[in-house]
Amino acid sequence: MTAAVAAPAQRRRVARIGDGLVAYIGFVPAIILLGLFFLVPLGIIVCYSFWETINYSVVHHWTFDNYHYFFSVTAYVSTMWATLWVAVVATALAIVLAFPFAYWLSRYVPRRLRTPLLVLVIVPFWSSYLLRVYSWLTILGEKGVLNWVLQKTGITNHPLGVFLYDRPAVILVLVYLYFPFGALTLYSSIERFDWNQLRAAMDLGASPLQAIFRILVPQIRPGITTAVIFVFIPILGEYLTPQIVGGTGGVMIGNLIVNFFQAAEYTRGAAVSLLIAAFIVVLLVIFRKSLSAKEAYGA
């Protein structure tokens, strides 16, 4: 009697598990790809960071020395702080520039003109990253466009070298490189905003700025967070831009990693890489809450 009642329920459960498996089949290629080319290498790097390099070869001897070494060298620690600072400033500038662009595009530009404008934002991606960075040398360099203009207009009478090979140059180029990510991400979240809300806010006595910061910004917070993540995290790992336009004054943590690996100090390089990775994980955990808008709106 009991069995007869239980049987259909059991069959239903089996069927449900089967359905579940079918639903997950789509993930298999991605899981294989991720496992093979991300998780396994990550595991290797984790191991490396706790091993030792002796005479240019990795010795499987467990130790914290690599981490200890990094924090014992003042230049490395200050480079780490400088990297954070550059990333924060460049991200802030990129977002601050991207916000008015996205705002203007989604509020005032007619729909048919938006796609061409968005394509314009993406156009830089059609040329190589390296080319885009190198071209800044021809703008900021001593024989570059900027110096040419300054001399032609009589503002200076000799070429200035101050524009290149320091952190400001790095920040400028990073802002240029990552602006499109910020602009596209912000646009996609502002685009859905109901502009009547701003009118309502102003109708209720808010000034235009108050309306933007109290009504629009809180609602696109997930978009802003996404934009910050998309810009900040890649900048943390940047090494070509600081190398090309930053020179010795613009060194970032990515350059340290490259140097370690080029000097065959794989275990120290691995440790620094993991430091960045750990920092990013902490960051994502902090940001996790503000990524979900649904929770906040009680929808």
Add this chain to the structure above:
Amino acid sequence: MPSAPAPPAATAGIELRSVVKRYGNQVALRGIELEIRDGEFFCLLGPSGCGKTTTLNLIGGFVPVTEGEIWIRGRRIHELPPHKRPVNTVFQSYALFPHMNVRENVRFGLKMDRVSRAESTPRVEEALALVGLEDFGDRMPAQLSGGQQQRVAVARALVKRPAVLLLDEPLGALDLKLRQRLQIELTQIHRDVGTTFVYVTHDQEEAMSMADRIAVMNDGRIEQIGTPEEVYRAPSSRFVADFIGDSNFFAATVESGVAVLGDGSRVPAAAGEGPATLMVRPESIRLDPGGALRGRVVQTSFLGKHVRIAVETGAAEAPVIVALHDPSALPAVGDGVGLAWSTGDSVVLEPEPA
């Protein structure tokens, strides 16, 4: 400007003086003269594109006037930005702030005015009670029905105690039953707070059921201003007669109380002389074997509260519509009938331009 115009009489809640609005070459409003009394429930009624929403936006300050002046309670306000006007708006889309709960939505306007929390809290609760949402303060807008969201929008606007409340088709998104209920609620709220309501709608029934007075607008002009009864019983133009309620039109020549129609029949008509358009409401027409206007029934429709009969005549292009409330003696389709009405039920309008 050397001579400032005299401020309007104290009883005028809102006054629009020769207000013109152009968008580039396009004229949206062609010289609006309008006086809305303090505390009045006033409807701007018209088809889409007639300028009623533009008029509302000009009062609200979302759109600048091209020419003319707007006064509210003796103050010229058309140069002030929206947030400096004693006016609040209920938007068609409600435009509630989805990231704030109901209470914070209602409080927002007071916060912008730097009203202290101690003062704003009772006012917020009072506004919520006014619209019957005192138990919903902690809900998020997404958790409310359309009708409730609408009420929040009203409370949010009224909590600021504006001189004028503008309502832009606020019931447009709701279904008929709910709309009728909220129409009653809105008129009750209006009576409770005594604020001037300016209500934009394209729905003539809505305007008729709520408004103290209606301005019927067409093509950037006000065609007629009057109480619902006035615009219904004495429309000033064919447009108004056509837009409000059902109507029958006849091209006619009027002479001393008699109108001669296109088929030669002589029917009763109100005062007027010469060529005219004669308008008679369907419910004013009765079937009368002795009626001067003869025709043939082409359709009878049972509509619940009345029976609608369409009668083909030689006097009008469209079949004449008759609304019968006594369905006992119904003619059949194809029957010949006579139509009659009393003089007072006919309206003589300008003739159609040839």
